[in-house]
Amino acid sequence: MRYFFHIGYSGTNYSGWQRHPYGLGVQQVLETSIKQVLKVPVNLVGCGRTDAGVHASQFFFHLDLEQEWAYDLLFRLNKVLPPDIAIFDIIPMEGLPHARFDATHRSYDYFIHTYKDPFLNDSSTLYLEPNLHLDKMKEATALLLKYTDYRAFCKTPAQHDNTICHITEAGWFADAQGGKLRFHISANRFVRRMIRLVVGKLLKVGSGTLSVAEFESYLATLQPPDAFSVAHPQGLYLSKVTYPYLDLPAKAGFATAFQSQGCSYWQAV
Template identity: 45%
Template sequence: MRYFVWIRFDGTAYHGWQIQPNGMSVQEKLQDGLSLLLRRPIEVVGAGRTDAGVHAHQMVCHFDSEQPIDTTQLCYRLGRVLPRDISCEKIEAVSADMHARFSARRRVYRYFIHTKRDPFLRHYSVEMHYPLDFDLMNQAAAQLLTVDDFKAFCKAGADVKTTLCDVTTAQWVKTGESSYYFEIAANRFLRNMVRAVVGTLVDVGRKRISLEQFDRILQGGTRSDAGESMPANGLFLWQVDY
């Protein structure tokens, strides 16, 4: 039988979701917990990867078991053995053809920034020290919906078969006097894509590049023309839809 697991995690202490040879990962901690409780080696498959320091408001993964599982009890017990920066929200039995990665129809990321110093946001939002024109940034963000090739925002040397993505949402949202987030939704994302997009939009907001230049970056597909990748701590995998 196949089971989906919904978790949330603070990525500050981890080298990303995927198991790494030289660093602690969220996947490793989750597999250790499940293997301990089910008394056999368990491997989980995630909906995607997150880089070191990136958080997840919602991550979905799956594992297989030959024996039926009391999912409510397992979720409760898993919460007792996982580190305090990882929580299990629910576990559900699904059909055998469901796949945490390949069955996902949409993924949503949010990138948080704030423009006034706040010590309580430092791990989960990036402080900006310069004025930003958010109206202009939203005009540029709207252009993301008009293209399907995001090669300009793909990490150089990434091993991907295609750089095509169907972006359906891209907008800046104000949440307080000095706090904002950028939300972007798509069927798939390239490695480092969201942080590169945000960095380029920030360049628009700082008036370092124009809307016309942003459009040329979109059309040109050259990573070196796009903005710098933003810090990891402001990024959250927010939602995965099936």
């Protein structure tokens, strides 16, 4: 039978979701832990990939098991897993749904703090620019919904069948003091490094080193910038994955210094 596992993880100590020969991935840790509990080798299929250092407050993988278990598997797995990986739900599925290919919608959040704070070091990106032009960043961000080809914001376009992404939401939020920022974006899919590349250029718009027109030129001409400005990984969270048959609310995020998406803590820019 196929099961969907609803999980979350802090990516600080990992080389990303996927198993790597050159670093420890979240997938490897989970496969080792599940094998330890079930006493059988397993192969996990994740809903996507995250880069080294990137977090997921909601993530799904599927796993096929021939026999059910006669104990509290959720409890046992969370007991053997490290503190930075949590399993929230184990969901039996009918048929053979696919955790990656069946996902219809994904959302990410990118957190920034503009003042030095040692307690945010692993959960948000420090950007020492307290006087960002948020109005210009908002103007540039609105352009994202007008275009569908993100070839100019893809690190490896040749490795993709296409670079078409249908963005449905994109916006900036700030706390009451303006020292913390959150960029939220949702789409049917994303190409490699797309969000971090977009955030990097939007921050240049905010600092005044890139105009809104220049930002739009990348979208319109599909020509990548001469130099990629990739935002740091620790501020990025995969925050929501939706399926036609499964739409679970995200559990409490790992970035406890921040509030949830719907909370009044965040005000739209």
